[in-house]
Amino acid sequence: MLIRYLSQIGRYFLMLKEIFNKQTKWSVMKKLIFKEIDDLIIDSLGIVCFISFFVGGVVAIQTALNLTNPLIPKYLIGFATRQSVILEFAPTFISVIMAGKMGSFITSSIGTMRVTEQIDALEVMGVNSLNYLVFPKIIALLLYPFVIGISMFLGIFGGWLAGVYGGFTTSDDFIMGAQMEFIPFHITYAFIKTIIFAMLLATIPSFHGYYMKGGALEVGKASTVAFVWTSVSIILFNYILTQLLLGS
Amino acid sequence: MIEVKNIEKSFGDSKVLKGVSTVFETGKTNLIIGQSGSGKTVLLKSLLGIHAPDSGTIEFDGRVYSELDPDEKRELRTEIGMVFQGSALFDSMTVAENVAFPLKMFTTDTGSKIQDRVDFVLKRVNLIDAHKKLPSEISGGMQKRVAIARAIVNNPKYLFCDEPNSGLDPNTSTLIDNLIKEITEEYNITTVINTHDMNSVMEIGENILFLKNGVKEWQGTKEEIFVTDNKAIVEFVYSSNLFKKVREAYLKG
Numbered sequence: 001m002l003i004r005y006l007s008q009i010g011r012y013f014l015m016l017k018e019i020f021n022k023q024t025k026w027s028v029m030k031k032l033i034f035k036e037i038d039d040l041i042i043d044s045l046g047i048v049c050f051i052s053f054f055v056g057g058v059v060a061i062q063t064a065l066n067l068t069n070p071l072i073p074k075y076l077i078g079f080a081t082r083q084s085v086i087l088e089f090a091p092t093f094i095s096v097i098m099a100g101k102m103g104s105f106i107t108s109s110i111g112t113m114r115v116t117e118q119i120d121a122l123e124v125m126g127v128n129s130l131n132y133l134v135f136p137k138i139i140a141l142l143l144y145p146f147v148i149g150i151s152m153f154l155g156i157f158g159g160w161l162a163g164v165y166g167g168f169t170t171s172d173d174f175i176m177g178a179q180m181e182f183i184p185f186h187i188t189y190a191f192i193k194t195i196i197f198a199m200l201l202a203t204i205p206s207f208h209g210y211y212m213k214g215g216a217l218e219v220g221k222a223s224t225v226a227f228v229w230t231s232v233s234i235i236l237f238n239y240i241l242t243q244l245l246l247g248s
Numbered sequence: 249m250i251e252v253k254n255i256e257k258s259f260g261d262s263k264v265l266k267g268v269s270t271v272f273e274t275g276k277t278n279l280i281i282g283q284s285g286s287g288k289t290v291l292l293k294s295l296l297g298i299h300a301p302d303s304g305t306i307e308f309d310g311r312v313y314s315e316l317d318p319d320e321k322r323e324l325r326t327e328i329g330m331v332f333q334g335s336a337l338f339d340s341m342t343v344a345e346n347v348a349f350p351l352k353m354f355t356t357d358t359g360s361k362i363q364d365r366v367d368f369v370l371k372r373v374n375l376i377d378a379h380k381k382l383p384s385e386i387s388g389g390m391q392k393r394v395a396i397a398r399a400i401v402n403n404p405k406y407l408f409c410d411e412p413n414s415g416l417d418p419n420t421s422t423l424i425d426n427l428i429k430e431i432t433e434e435y436n437i438t439t440v441i442n443t444h445d446m447n448s449v450m451e452i453g454e455n456i457l458f459l460k461n462g463v464k465e466w467q468g469t470k471e472e473i474f475v476t477d478n479k480a481i482v483e484f485v486y487s488s489n490l491f492k493k494v495r496e497a498y499l500k501g
Contacts, residue, residue: 022322028352117336124296124408125350126325 078177
């Protein structure tokens with residue numbers, strides 16, 4: 001069992017190396033990158049905006065409901081919402097959600113190409129299929145921090161709306177809390193995590209789709225396995241990066 | 249010409265190819281036949297470089313595949329056209345984009361030059377009206393013809409077809425067989441077809457390799473298949489009454 005996991009990890013790193021070998025012609029690659037930006041980034045914006053807005057609102061309400069002591073100032077609602085959204089919710093939990101949304105899309109599209117011999121067709125023609133299929137996804141996901149930026153903004157905005165119009169705090173208190181003791185490095189930390197998660201989101205589902213064997217049923221299984229492993233990797237890297245960047 | 253010399257291939261404990269040697273000739277339709285599990289697909293995939301043989305060599309006009317460096321292998325692969333069993337068309341691309349794909353990837357041709365070549369090969373396979381359709385919008389027979397168009401668009405030296413008639417009606421099968429034979433002669437290509445279809449054997453089998461349990465059991469032409477006394481191939485080819493009667497009629501003259 002352990003040997004099997006180790007050999008899969010080794011195979012994953014060999015895949016990463018192969019992705020950057022023998023580049024596809026730029027005129028072809030350019031179109032693939034734009035298509036992946038559309039499929040992975042643009043198509044994800046709707047769900048990211050929806051989830052961020054409402055979860056931000058829920059964070060604000062939950063914080064307000066738990067501040068029962070009258071000595072605790074109401075501006076802490078804004079402070080807690082900002083910290084939760086910027087440090088964890090937007091970079092980490094949106095990425096876990098994207099492991100389901102983008103990850104299953106990537107695994108199933110590459111897996112279907114494997115099942116229908118389209119990947120064999122690329123290889124027989126002399127195309128580096130890993131570069132052709134995975135490299136544009138990696139480049140497209142360099143735009144992933146923009147998605148997370150939007151998520152941060154909408155999460156805090158949702159918190160403000162729920163806090164103020166739900167009667168839990170005033171607008172001035174919320175904004176004061178949201179600006180209080182702001183550490184700019186927290187934004188840097190969040191975007192460093194985001195870039196690492198973007199690479200995991202592009203490559204782990206691709207790995208499971210590319211090396212899958214079997215038919216349509218196995219494509220579904222591979223998508224599920226890819227979601228599990230991408231989520232596990234994101235959570236593990238989140239812990240490691242938090243320890244490294246904020247722990248000292 | 250493709251020369252296969254004593255190739256062996258195993259998967260785990262199972263030895264699939266046991267020292268197969270043969271020659272696939274240029275300008276001829278070379279057929280590989282045999283029962284399921286006889287090693288036909290493994291032989292074809294070894295020729296394509298998808299499987300590396302455990303021992304033995306494969307020579308493409310004197311170039312030993314296993315001795316080529318990765319760049320030379322990729323270069324050689326651009327000389328290969330392949331028609332897959334399920335056509336393997338890129339389902340996100342239109343018919344024209346599928347056919348243009350090898351040109352866009354491996355030539356410096358642009359715009360109108362690519363368009364002219366795509367029009368030419370689509371006309372050659374009688375599919376000039378299907379340009380803008382997606383693979384999912386055309387029939388299985390049309391998909392096979394698009395796959396043939398894509399395989400020949402780059403003027404390949406070698407054409408490989410894996411079960412090109414599977415799932416097709418008899419008329420379309422004959423059409424595909426004739427198309428492959430015409431193209432092979434017209435462009436002087438080395439064509440290797442992996443097939444179960446005995447109609448194809450009788451129609452276009454100019455050089456037939458019969459594999460049994462991973463061994464070359466028999467090799468010859470479609471005419472020789474009528475007169476051979478090799479028990480294994482007689483049992484395989486003439487297992488249907490129709491072909492038995494065809495053989496009897498042929499032998500009676």
